[in-house]
Amino acid sequence: MSELDRYLQAATRDNTRRSYRAAIEHFEVTWGGFLPATGDSVARYLVAHAGVLSINTLKLRLSALAQWHNSQGFADPTKAPVVRKVFKGIRALHPAQEKQAEPLQLQHLEQVIAGLEQEAQTAIIENNRPALLRARRDSALILLGFWRGFRSDELCNLQIEHVQAIAGTGITLFLPRSKGDRENLGKTYQTPALQRLCPVQAYIAWITEAALVRGPVFRGIDRWGHLSEEGLHANSVIPLLRQALERSGIAAEHYTSHSLRRGFASWAHQSGWDLKSLMSYVGWKDIKSAMRYIETSPFLGMTRLVEKPLEP
Template sequence: MSKIDQYIQAATRDNTRQSYQAAVRHFEFEWGGFLPATADNISNYLAAYAETLSINTLRQRLAALAQWHISQGFPDPTKSPVVRKVFRGIQALHPARKKQARPLQLDQLEQVVKWLNGSIDAACHSGDRQKELRYVRDKALLLVGFWRGFRGDELVRLRIEHIEVEHGKGMTCYLSQTKGDRHYKGTSFKTPALSRLCPVEAYLEWTKVSQLTSGPVFRAIDRWGHIDNRGLHQDSLVPIFRTILQNAGITDVERYSGHSLRRGFANWTNSNNWDIKTLMEYVGWKNIQSAIRYIDSADPYSQRRIESGLKKGDK
């Protein structure tokens, strides 16, 4: 690979590049399309999968095909009027309700951490190195993810050499790129040390037990207790997360995902009277709509507000 190719590849996030490649393969090999494509080809492709693929998936397929044509020097057929009309028609006839991960509540986090602490003690007592490593890693993964409001891809990209800890105060995590960082300026996220459920203490416990001094923070652990040199893959987070919750006695684990930590933290701040600007600055959201999508109202049916008004009317 030439240096130019390396720089071009680095300009696109790994998960975006992989999903775009998969989308182009789907168009070519599963549907039987030809590239470069015409507007009619794209329209027929959309119509073929309108009832089986979600709107978001179809939108992502269009973005991938647009990127392929532009990068290869061809006109972009996805911007043609007929393709736009077909896509709008699919949206009208096949509306999809947006599914959101259930937020992990603070009491649930306490329940899970309590179970993990007991499991760590049991593993140490029995000399089970593999279980000890796994439970200590999972505890750090949950607490850092929750209190920092990280996305899944941000958690797996954390590196030890980019984390600075100030004992008793907190730690600073540097990420060279985040979703909202289009100019690759890098962002530093500060996480406080807490009196309980402390993310800093959990992180230090993990690096001490694992003896890791550089490289990815969170890694796979095999059945013999060997720690992988590479970081966890983002796709492995949801199975790990759901297994932890299920073992700790949380029900309906299929309704939780990696976003449950971020949504859980956002909901906790909302119930503790953080203003939206403070939350946005802490998490790193650039626009208010991004923040609002993660916040569930503490009174979703407005019952308390209505009842309060009824009581005033009775006087």
Template sequence: MNPIERYLQAATRENTRRSYQAAVEHFEVSWGGFLPATADSIARYLADHAQTHSISTLKQRLAALGQWHVSQGFPDPTKAPMVRQLLKGIRTLHPGEPKQAAPLLIQHLQTAVAAIEHDAVQARARHDLPALLRASRDKALLLIGFWRGFRGDELARLQVEHIQAQAGVGMTIFLPRSKGDRQALGVRHRAPALKVLCPVQAYLQWLEVAGIAHGPVFRKLDRWGNLSEQALNSNSLIGLLRRILERAGVPAALYTGHSLRRGFATWATSNGWELKALMNYVGWKDAKSALRYIDASVSFGELALLEGGSSAGLLTDQA
């Protein structure tokens, strides 16, 4: 790969590259289309999948095909008026409510963490390092993911070198790149030390147990408890999250990698956070993005996390 190609590739998120590649392969291989495509072939492709694919999936496929044509120097057929009109007609005849991950409720988070802590105590008593590693990693992943409202791919990309944590004070997390960071300047997040469900304490315990001093924070563990040097794959986080919750007796079928983010947004809203404060903390640039994550029907503000007071102002700043 020459330097130009390397820098161009770095400008696009890995998940986006993979999904775009899969979309182009679906058009060419699965459907039998030809590239470069015409507006007519794009329209026929959409019509053939209108009843089996959601609007969001079709739009993602169009974005991928459009990007391919632009990158190869061809006119973009996905911008043709006929294609846009067809997509509007599909949306009209096949309306569907957008699928969203269920928010991880605070009581389910408490249940899961309590079960993990019980497993850790038993593992220490048995001198079972593999079990202790798994419990420590899973607890830190849940609490950092929830209290920072991170996406699955952001959790997978956390590096020890980019985190400063002090027990009883808080932690600072630097993400060199993220979905909302359009200029690729990096974003610095802060999380405070809490009296219960503390992400800082969980993170420091995980580093101590795992003996990690650099590299990925959250790593693969095989069935024998061997800790990998490689980071968890973001695509594996859904299965991992569900296994953690199922072991704690929590119904997990509706939860995905975005459930931690939605859970925090719902908790914050239920505890009186203003929308602007929530957007600043999580990193949303527009209110529409934030509102998609908030489940206003869920109310559990009575579950205050600070002893003797409301948790509404618990997490209100971001560096």
């Protein structure tokens, strides 16, 4: 790979590249389209999958086709008037309510963390190191994900070298890149230690038990208790969260990794945070992004966890 290609590749995120490759393969191989494409062929492709693929998926397919043509020096067929009109018609005839993850309510956060702590204590008694490691890891991941409003990719990209945790005080985390950081400038996040459900305490307990000093914070654990050198993949966070919830007696089919982010946003909203403070704390740059995550119904059994509010 040339230096030019290396920098061009770095400009596009790995997940985006994978999605674009799959989209191009679907157009060219599965559907039988030809590249470079014409506006008419792209319009026919949209018609063939209207009502079958979601609006968001169709938008991604158009973005992939546009990127391929632009990178190869061809005219972008997705900008053709016929494509725009067909897509507008699809949105009118196949409206779909956006599916949102169930927010993780505070009472369920307490329940799952209590369940994981019980698993940890049982593992200590039975000398079951793999189970102990999983309980400590999952507690840290869930609590950090909730109180920092992190996405799954942000949790999986955390590196020990970029985390400073002081027991009883707080934790500072630096992310060199994330989905919301389009300029790859990196961002530092902070959260204080809490009286209960403390992410700082959970992080320290996990790192100490796993004897980790560098590399990914959250990793896979095999049946013998060996830790992977690689970080968890973002797609593994959903099953990890659902399994932990189910073991604690919580029906988890409607929960995803976004449930942590939505849960925190809803908790903060119900706790009286103004929208500007919430957006600054989580990292949202526009109001629409924030409002999609806020659950308007009140949580049950909400209690004050800290002596003073979390500072954005």
